[in-house]
Amino acid sequence: MADAALREQICILAKSLFDRGLTGGSTGNISARTAEGGILVSPTGTSFGRLDPARLSHFDRSGRLIDGDPPTKEMPLHAAFYDTRSSAGAVVHLHSCHSVAWSMVPGVDLDNFLPPLTPYAIMKLGKVKLLPFYVPGDPAMGEAVRGLAGKRSAVMLANHGPVVAGKDVEAACNAVEELEDTARLAMMTRGLHPNALTPAQINDVVTDFGVVWPD
Ligand SMILES: O=C(CO)COP(=O)(O)O
Numbered sequence: 001m002a003d004a005a006l007r008e009q010i011c012i013l014a015k016s017l018f019d020r021g022l023t024g025g026s027t028g029n030i031s032a033r034t035a036e037g038g039i040l041v042s043p044t045g046t047s048f049g050r051l052d053p054a055r056l057s058h059f060d061r062s063g064r065l066i067d068g069d070p071p072t073k074e075m076p077l078h079a080a081f082y083d084t085r086s087s088a089g090a091v092v093h094l095h096s097c098h099s100v101a102w103s104m105v106p107g108v109d110l111d112n113f114l115p116p117l118t119p120y121a122i123m124k125l126g127k128v129k130l131l132p133f134y135v136p137g138d139p140a141m142g143e144a145v146r147g148l149a150g151k152r153s154a155v156m157l158a159n160h161g162p163v164v165a166g167k168d169v170e171a172a173c174n175a176v177e178e179l180e181d182t183a184r185l186a187m188m189t190r191g192l193h194p195n196a197l198t199p200a201q202i203n204d205v206v207t208d209f210g211v212v213w214p215d
């Protein structure tokens, strides 16, 4: 995709997330790989509702900031996904309410954060790792993602928010929406003993859609 169209797409999809309450205020950050192998990313302190295509932070392929405003403080987190997953074309981080709520529920599975309630979460996210709490901007989050060796496309930062990589901006946004919706379902049905997908049904989804589902 041409640079100008990619800039537009980042801002349009970020605004869509903001308008639907998926991240508020000046929270969250979003990035995408350019055709030249660089990265466009939301500047620090900006609102998803009002990103300016012309002011996105622009890194060249060697990681040098070549134009735009100063980048998100979560750049190490975004870079960790690009460096460990060659398939990553975009990364989105939100402060989405229900997934943050679910991250604080005692006993949540650290290796498989989302319960298997619906097929699309499995198809679009695989297993989501719950990482511990870090202070926003702590580069240790990037190190934690590097420690996953590219095996996960999505992580949840406890008490903070999800971070999801996708092949492009649309795929990353679709996947993070699925993460939030599933966490919402988990919160809604908590204590109601919902009929989750069975291991055989999970296996069918994983097999039919070629999902990477680590043991
Ligand atoms: O969500 C955020 C930090 O985790 C927002 O930070 P930035 O404004 O630096 O992108």
Ligand SMILES: [Zn+2]
Residues within 6 Å of the ligand: 027, 028, 093, 094, 095, 136, 160, 161
């Ligand atoms: Zn954040």
